[in-house]
Amino acid sequence: MSTETSLIGRFVAASARHPWAVLFLSLAVALAALLHTTRHFAMTTDTAELIATDLPWRQRELAFAAAFPQQRDLILAVVDGATPELADAGAARLAAALQARPALFRTVRRPDAGPFFEREGLLLLPLDEVRSTTEQLVRAQPFLGPLAADPSLRGVLTVLDTALEGVARGEAALADIEPALSALAAAVEDAAAGRPHFFSWRGLIAGGKPGLRETRRFLLVQPVLDYGALQPGAAATDAIRATALSLGLAPDRGVTLRLTGPVPLADEEFATLSENAGLVSGIMLLALVGILWLAVRSARVTAAILLATVLGLVVTAGLGLLATGRFNLISVAFIPLFVGLGIDFNIQFAVRVLAERQHGRSLPDALAAAGRGVGGGLALAAAAIAAGLFAFLPTSYIGVAELGAIAGIGMGVAFLLSVSLLPALLVLAHPGAGGMAELGYHGLAPVERLLQRRRAAVLALAAAAAAASLALLPFLRFDFDPLHLRSPSVESMSTLADLMADPDRTPNTISALAPSLEAAEALARRLDTLPEVSHTVTLGSFIPADQAEKLAYIEDAAMLLGPALEGVEPLPPPTDADLRHGLGRTAAGLRRAAGEAPDPAPAAARRLADALDRLAAAPAANRQAAQAMLAEPLGTLLAQTRALLAAGPVTRESLPTDLVADWVTADGRARVQAFPRGDANDEGNLRRFAEAVQAVAPDATGTPISIRGAGGSIVTAFIQAGVLSFLAVTLLLAAVLRRARDVALTMAPVLLSGLLTLATCTALDLPLNFANIIALPLLFGIGVAFNIYFVIAWRSGEAHLLQSSLTRAVVFSALTTATAFGALWLSSHPGTASMGRLLMISLGWELLVTLLVRPALLARPPSS
Known part of the structure; x- marks a missing residue:
């Protein structure tokens, strides 16, 4: 890899010689991407579009929806009266008022009332x-x-x-x-x-x-939806509530109105996601800044890393929108995925620059040396992660396939900026060598020697842990009921839970x-x-x-x-x-x-x-x-x-x-x-x-069938993508590393970390779900990147890796991702919180495997 490494070193040196040109070019590209994003922004919040339509169960679902279009995209208005008369009168008045607004409501029906039921209902x-x-x-x-x-x-x-x-x-x-x-x-x-x-x-x-049969009435409202908005039914639901208020349908007058159904459920999920978004975002930002500073001990370097990451995120959004034409509920997860891996690339490069500076090199020489030293590892990591993400493209899980496309493009952007814009920013900021005597962990020398001496025992213990994890995998639960990911306290969910208690309303x-x-x-x-x-x-x-x-x-x-x-x-x-x-x-x-x-x-x-x-x-x-x-x-x-x-x-x-x-x-x-x-709520019973x-x-359709079908399709998609990712990354590593042993040394810790993560989920009864399964591509990417860095350094003859600046960069990269995105655990949205839990568990195992198993794996020199 010396040719490629020297090429990257020359590219970094050229960027360092022309920092203003690189900065202006980067800003121009980011501005163009931003303009494209603002002018062509498209966001679909229709969850039905997340899974391919050619699947048999989806075909039946779509055929039924086409046969009864009036039953799609509904708002169920539940009118509870203190008396039967109040419920009847309130529902009738509300229905009449909404029917007079066709611009907002396609249809308004009373499934349990009206002239027919009033006359023949007895x-x-x-x-x-x-x-x-x-x-x-x-x-x-x-x-x-x-x-x-x-x-x-x-x-x-x-x-x-x-x-x-x-x-x-x-x-x-x-x-x-x-x-x-x-x-x-x-x-x-x-x-x-x-x-x-x-x-x-x-x-x-x-x-x-x-x-309740006498005091509860229902309206089925089919609103005009705006799928370009994060809450497509917001205008309709607001109009229903305002109309009810104007009619005096309020608890102090004996009538309570609650809204549920597919449209309010989807809209209120976004409201829950944004409920404490400020708190979560604030914690994320503080964690990023704080840990970045601890990693490099330089405010200037921290600012440079953050600016490169932000510009890269803007460019990725524009290119991703150009490639897919729109964002969906899952593909927007490219943001944390890019930030986590983009910051990792930048930390690896910046820490290596600071380490070179501590050895007396000038800043331009340190930048070029860092390009030669870690550039090849960064390039290979970006290519491997992108290949793994692109493996989702042929699956039927369209939501994650589009995420893979955008995030895969983002890996290329993150790598290019880490070896071009970041060196230019460091030249303009001209930081010192950092605020510490050494960037490595020399205090870990005894630990590293112990792990190398006890190599056989460490590897045997790792193999036993992998075997135990494999034994637990059949018991891993997949909970793909979307209702379990929603906050039970929001009106649409609490109302639905109330209705589900009635076997005739489930x-x-x-x-x-x-x-x-x-x-x-x-x-x-x-x-x-x-x-x-x-x-x-x-x-x-x-x-x-x-x-x-x-x-x-x-x-x-x-x-x-x-x-x-x-x-x-x-x-x-x-x-x-x-x-x-x-x-x-x-x-x-x-x-x-x-x-x-x-x-x-x-x-x-x-x-x-x-x-x-x-x-x-x-x-x-x-x-x-x-x-x-x-x-x-x-x-x-x-x-x-x-x-x-x-x-x-x-x-x-x-x-x-x-x-x-x-x-x-x-x-x-x-x-x-x-x-x-x-x-009617028991998973086994359904x-x-x-x-x-x-x-x-056999051609039946409905919620119990759709949940099972969606769960099976998603599991199949992740299995397919996992196999394709593994093959793609393995072949890429084989083509670059050209030694089977080195490929195995790179992939083995990734597999071990993944097995330990899934086994922990099984032991703690933390099921995979629609939300946290999206974290798996991020975890796979981080694991592949970390191990590529170590194997490339090991092949280059670097010794005492556990004590090196590389370990420092990896530890702080993991801490940055874990602390920042572990803040998702604080979200009041159950699905988002489950993603934060899974991220924390996985990154914890990544660090343990890196610090304890990796030194034993690389205890022998590469030539042996």
């Missing part, structure tokens, strides 16, 4: 529930009729007066209306005191507290397409027999069973309630004087009916009478609040009651068009949706569920 319930619901409405007929005629606080007081008259005549007992008395007493007490209260007529009629379902509705029903019946399947849903699920019996119950209720609810002209709203008069009259009637009896019903009557008196004495605004509190949910209840009493037979032809479109494609194919039995469904429906 028929979809089991027969027993239909019977009990209609019986409750019939029992409430004496109240609903008068309230329909006067849906106000006055009407409520009139109904109470009528009921009390019946009690006085002995036609009813006070205990019969005790639930209504207690509920109204609590409501009126809050109104009199000026406190908010959320009254539910449906809860009163049902005789119990409504469940997103972990599987869908399959059948040629026709008849075939879909047949497939559903087969899937329903599987023990892994809880139940299935098809379009036929919306055609109720037992319709004749259910309609008979509804028709009976309609005969009794219809005349009182239909065609009624409500009275005009009461005046405040009307309300005060009615409050006093009803309070007196309640006290007469209650007397002095201590039973619960009389006590409830007296409590309500006291509350009515306080409301009568309160300001008029309090009475208006009480009026709204009772009248608004009453209006919702009456409208819903009129709708459900109009239910009629449901057929395939009578189903709404938008509902049919969710289950049948334009060409007649029909969808079957299967739900898992058992824990794997068995997916395997069982695919055994019956």
